[in-house]
Amino acid sequence: xxxxxxxxxxxxxPIIQGGMHFxxxxxxxxxxxxxxxxxxxxxxxxxxxxxxxxxxxxxxxxTDKPFGVNLTFLPSVSPPDYPAYIRAIIEGEVKIVxxxxxxxxxxxxxxxxxxxxxxxxxxxxxxxxxxxxxxCDAVSVDGFECGGHPGEDDIPNMILLPRAADELKIPFxxxxxMADGRSLVAALAxxxxxxxxxxxxxxTKEAPVHQNVKDxxxxxxxxxxxxxxxxxxxxxxxxxNSAVERLLEKEKALGANIKFEDIFGExxxxxxxxxxxxxxxxGAWSCGMVVGLINDIPTCKELIDRIMAEANEIxxxxxxxxx
Ligand SMILES: Cc1cc2nc3c(=O)[nH]c(=O)nc-3n(C[C@H](O)[C@H](O)[C@H](O)COP(=O)(O)O)c2cc1C
Numbered sequence: 001x002x003x004x005x006x007x008x009x010x011x012x013x014p015i016i017q018g019g020m021h022f023x024x025x026x027x028x029x030x031x032x033x034x035x036x037x038x039x040x041x042x043x044x045x046x047x048x049x050x051x052x053x054x055x056x057x058x059x060x061x062x063t064d065k066p067f068g069v070n071l072t073f074l075p076s077v078s079p080p081d082y083p084a085y086i087r088a089i090i091e092g093e094v095k096i097v098x099x100x101x102x103x104x105x106x107x108x109x110x111x112x113x114x115x116x117x118x119x120x121x122x123x124x125x126x127x128x129x130x131x132x133x134x135x136c137d138a139v140s141v142d143g144f145e146c147g148g149h150p151g152e153d154d155i156p157n158m159i160l161l162p163r164a165a166d167e168l169k170i171p172f173x174x175x176x177x178m179a180d181g182r183s184l185v186a187a188l189a190x191x192x193x194x195x196x197x198x199x200x201x202x203x204t205k206e207a208p209v210h211q212n213v214k215d216x217x218x219x220x221x222x223x224x225x226x227x228x229x230x231x232x233x234x235x236x237x238x239x240x241n242s243a244v245e246r247l248l249e250k251e252k253a254l255g256a257n258i259k260f261e262d263i264f265g266e267x268x269x270x271x272x273x274x275x276x277x278x279x280x281x282x283g284a285w286s287c288g289m290v291v292g293l294i295n296d297i298p299t300c301k302e303l304i305d306r307i308m309a310e311a312n313e314i315x316x317x318x319x320x321x322x323x
Contacts, residue, residue, distance in 0.1 A: 014194025019070020165191025181310025
C-alpha cells in the first residue's frame with residue numbers, strides 16, 4: 001500500500017510502532033521494521049546517550065530496513081541531555097525521529113540539517129497545527145483511547161482524525177485504539193495516511209517484555225483501563241491493577257492537593273519491574289483501551305501481514321460491494 005507516510009519513511013506498509021518505555025528496545029524495532037512496518041527505539045529507555053548509540057548499533061545488526069528513535073520531551077526540573085541524545089541519533093545515521101510531549105521546535109534544526117524526518121505525536125488539532133507550523137514532517141494523532149498520555153481534551157479518534165484531516169497539510173497517522181485491518185481502513189477513511197500502534201505491538205512474540213505482560217493484555221477487556229494523574233494534568237491511561245486502585249484512592253482522598261510525591265511509589269521507576277521482571281502489581285503501566293481487541297500473541301510479521309490482508313479484503317471486498 002502506498003501512502004504519503006510509506007513514501008516519506010521508505011516503508012512498505014503504513015504501520016508504525018510507537019515509542020514505548022521499556023518495550024522499544026532494538027528487538028522490538030527490528031522485528032517491526034523487518035515485517036515492513038516502521039519500528040521505533042525508545043530513546044529515553046536508554047539511561048545515557050552512549051547507551052542509545054549502542055542500542056541503535058545493535059538494531060542495525062538486526063535489520064537493514066529503516067527504523068526510528070522516539071524522543072519524549074517531558075516536563076522535568078532536571079531534563080535528560082537531549083542534545084547528546086540527538087547527537088547519538090545523528091551519528092547513528094537514523095533518519096526518522098518520533099517526538100512526543102513538549103514542543104520539539106528547539107531541536108528541529110539539528111535534526112533537519114541531518115536529513116532526519118520528524119513525526120510529532122499530538123493529542124489535539126491545535127498541537128498538530130503547531131507541529132506543522134514549526135516544521136515537523138508528519139504527525140501522529142493520538143486519540144483519547146490511546147495507551148499512555150492522551151492529554152487533557154478527551155477527544156476520541158472518530159472526531160479527532162477527521163478534524164485533523166480538515167486542518168492539516170502535512171500527512172498524519174492515526175494513533176490510539178488501532179489493532180487490525182478494520183482500524184487501518186477506518187483510519188484511512190478518516191484522512192490518515194497510516195496508523196501507529198503501541199499496546200498491540202506489546203502482545204507479539206518478539207516484544208522484549210515478560211510473558212506476564214503479554215498474558216495480561218490478552219486477558220484484559222476494553223473495560224480494564226483507568227486514567228491516572230488527571231489532577232496533576234499529566235493524565236495517563238494504564239491497565240488497572242492493585243497499584244492503580246491504590247493510586248486512585250489517594251487521588252480521591254487528596255483531591256486538588258495531591259502532589260507527584262504522593263504517588264511516587266506507584267509510578268516512579270516501576271517499568272523495569274513490570275516489563276522485564278513481570279511483577280504485574282508493581283505499579284502503573286501504560287495500556288490502551290484497544291486491549292479489548294487483542295486476543296493473541298502473533299509474530300510482528302504475522303500481525304502486519306494479517307492487518308494488510310484484512311485491510312485489502314475490506315477495501316476491495318466488503319466496501320466495494322456497497323457500490
Ligand atoms: C507501555 C507503553 C509505554 C509507552 N511509552 C511511551 C513513551 O515513552 N513515549 C511516547 O511518546 N509514547 C509512549 N507510549 C505511547 C505509544 O507510543 C502510542 O502512542 C500509544 O500506545 C498508542 O495507543 P495504543 O496503545 O492504543 O496503540 C507508550 C505506550 C505504551 C502502551
